[in-house]
Amino acid sequence: MGDAVVVIGVGNPDRGDDAAGRRVAAALRGAVPGGVVVMESDGDPAAIMDAWSGADLAVVVDAMVSGSVAGTVRRFDATATPLPHSVNLASTHGMGAAEAIELARSLERLPLRLLVYGIEGTDFHPGHEMSPAVADAVEVARGMVLAEVCDA
Amino acid sequence: MPTGNGVRSINVDYLARVEGEGSMKVKIRDGEVEIAEFGIFEPPRFYEAFMRGRLHTEAPDITARICGICPVAYQMSSSHAMEQVMGITVGGQLRELRRLLYCGEWIESHVLHAAMLHAPDFLGYESAIHMAADHRETVELVLKLKKVGNDIMALLAGREIHPINARVGGWYKVPTEAQLQTLVEDLVWAKDAAMALVSWTASLPMPQLEQDYELVCLSHPDEYPLTEGRMVSSKGIDIDISEYLDVFQEIHAERSNALQSVIKGKGAYLVGPLARYSLNYEKLTPDARKAAESAGLGATCFNPFQSIIVRAVETVYAVDEALRIIDGYEMPDEPAVRYEVKAGVGHGASEAPRGTLYHRYEVGSDGRIIDAHIMPPTAQNQLSIEEDLLAVIRDNIDLPDDQLQWKLEQSIRNYDPCISCATHFLDLKVDRG
Numbered sequence: 139m140g141d142a143v144v145v146i147g148v149g150n151p152d153r154g155d156d157a158a159g160r161r162v163a164a165a166l167r168g169a170v171p172g173g174v175v176v177m178e179s180d181g182d183p184a185a186i187m188d189a190w191s192g193a194d195l196a197v198v199v200d201a202m203v204s205g206s207v208a209g210t211v212r213r214f215d216a217t218a219t220p221l222p223h224s225v226n227l228a229s230t231h232g233m234g235a236a237e238a239i240e241l242a243r244s245l246e247r248l249p250l251r252l253l254v255y256g257i258e259g260t261d262f263h264p265g266h267e268m269s270p271a272v273a274d275a276v277e278v279a280r281g282m283v284l285a286e287v288c289d290a
Numbered sequence: 291m292p293t294g295n296g297v298r299s300i301n302v303d304y305l306a307r308v309e310g311e312g313s314m315k316v317k318i319r320d321g322e323v324e325i326a327e328f329g330i331f332e333p334p335r336f337y338e339a340f341m342r343g344r345l346h347t348e349a350p351d352i353t354a355r356i357c358g359i360c361p362v363a364y365q366m367s368s369s370h371a372m373e374q375v376m377g378i379t380v381g382g383q384l385r386e387l388r389r390l391l392y393c394g395e396w397i398e399s400h401v402l403h404a405a406m407l408h409a410p411d412f413l414g415y416e417s418a419i420h421m422a423a424d425h426r427e428t429v430e431l432v433l434k435l436k437k438v439g440n441d442i443m444a445l446l447a448g449r450e451i452h453p454i455n456a457r458v459g460g461w462y463k464v465p466t467e468a469q470l471q472t473l474v475e476d477l478v479w480a481k482d483a484a485m486a487l488v489s490w491t492a493s494l495p496m497p498q499l500e501q502d503y504e505l506v507c508l509s510h511p512d513e514y515p516l517t518e519g520r521m522v523s524s525k526g527i528d529i530d531i532s533e534y535l536d537v538f539q540e541i542h543a544e545r546s547n548a549l550q551s552v553i554k555g556k557g558a559y560l561v562g563p564l565a566r567y568s569l570n571y572e573k574l575t576p577d578a579r580k581a582a583e584s585a586g587l588g589a590t591c592f593n594p595f596q597s598i599i600v601r602a603v604e605t606v607y608a609v610d611e612a613l614r615i616i617d618g619y620e621m622p623d624e625p626a627v628r629y630e631v632k633a634g635v636g637h638g639a640s641e642a643p644r645g646t647l648y649h650r651y652e653v654g655s656d657g658r659i660i661d662a663h664i665m666p667p668t669a670q671n672q673l674s675i676e677e678d679l680l681a682v683i684r685d686n687i688d689l690p691d692d693q694l695q696w697k698l699e700q701s702i703r704n705y706d707p708c709i710s711c712a713t714h715f716l717d718l719k720v721d722r723g
Contacts, residue, residue, distance in 0.1 A: 244422035
């Protein structure tokens with residue numbers, strides 16, 4: 139393990155449940171083993187691809203809309219296959235983490251292994267706080283991602 | 291689909307590859323277009339109302355939050371308006387840094403829209419992701435070019451989106467010469483990359499459509515317009531920005547959550563790259579003009595589809611301008627011009643990547659905002675977008691619905707619409723029956 143592991147929390151901290159990915163990243167700072175890089179991102183695909191450039195493992199955490207119950211945490215291995223069609227990573231801009239992943243696949247710029255943790259959200263309104271179920275799910279996702287990077 | 295009663299409907303409830311939430315609705319009866327609407331249904335955000343009572347110094351940071359793509363435009367237009375109220379002028383290196391920040395926004399916004407959001411329309415790809423496998427070199431180049439713009443923003447404004455360092459009177463903190471020099475190597479690379487982007491956009495299959503727009507933008511005697519100038523048009527408008535609301539008027543269409551703008555007594559007008567280019571061609575740098583000429587553009591451009599080329603030409607300009615500013619930069623002693631708070635009315639207009647952004651504020655003697663008025667570019671262009679839809683339908687009426695819809699969406703994306711700004715998503719409805 140070393141610099142080759144990166145956790146990227148994606149979202150907009152000011153749009154309700156879209157903050158979930160970044161909250162997980164923030165909660166992981168100082169808790170991850172040395173050498174694991176934790177960063178937050180607004181979803182810019184180029185920045186995300188740069189962040190996982192050369193990584194053995196990248197873990198992307200983002201809010202999602204998949205029809206599950208709010209606060210549901212789902213884990214996907216996106217290394218070889220795209221996310222299921224029913225799963226949309228939330229983006230308040232034209233391009234976000236989902237586009238970064240597929241763009242990187244086209245450009246052959248994926249990390250060796252790419253895991254995505256999606257947290258089901260319901261409220262993405264500007265200025266809203268995260269909904270209680272999603273706030274609880276941040277803790278759950280934090281634990282799952284921590285275990286993931288510790289085992290890496 | 292045509293139906294028995296001769297009516298075709300094309301409805302797009304969500305238009306992809308635009309910033310924000312909007313829709314398109316087209317209805318054709320017996321070969322005649324009944325409805326061609328570009329609707330903006332993202333909820334209005336009432337910025338103008340909640341600005342009232344806030345300190346005038348808060349306007350640049352609050353309004354920058356209206357848009358994650360063009361926050362600099364909001365900061366510049368609002369700062370200039372407030373500076374007019376306070377009776378100060380921000381000049382010298384402080385002004386140059388404002389232009390440099392704006393160059394960063396133009397580079398990142400223009401290349402993202404032109405290559406990643408708009409170019410797939412011309413090449414028949416669903417998205418940049420689908421395009422990337424076949425145009426890998428271009429996509430890689432564009433991602434790197436966008437980063438050069440982001441880096442300018444991050445260095446000057448603290449971060450790429452929602453910049454925080456610009457203020458009424460100038461800056462909270464100004465960079466050292468050495469800090470700006472760190473941008474030079476990438477900008478030198480970016481110059482060649484931007485020239486290559488112009489050539490690539492010029493090679494795209496280009497629909498032919500010439501529209502008789504009234505082009506409107508800022509014009510400055512000494513420079514390609516970014517932060518200041520008079521409002522001019524291709525049909526005779528030449529006014530101080532304080533006269534903006536005397537000439538331009540906002541109207542409310544029931545279907546839309548954004549206000550639309552008209553020239554009083556006339557109607558639709560066009561702001562954005564075509565206007566800036568056509569009315570300020572001589573102010574481009576020689577290399578930007580050379581790139582335009584190589585791309586087959588003349589000194590004016592009235593084909594909205596060629597806006598993709600003009601955006602690339604403006605990217606060349608922005609890189610040239612950034613290098614010029616950095617080369618002549620001397621760190622100022624003070625980061626901002628000091629001023630006494632005054633009451634009054636101020637106007638600011640600047641050139642966001644997608645067009646002119648006008649702000650007007652009335653400020654009380656306590657420095658608090660009494661009234662705010664913001665006219666974003668996409669709202670100003672909304673009627674021209676609908677006139678383009680009409681023209682595209684008339685020229686392509688025999689196309690099947692799916693192909694017609696593709697062309698219509700492409701023509702909306704000619705405008706790089708920022709619906710987030712206009713209120714803030716696109717939904718297409720084509721009704722042919």
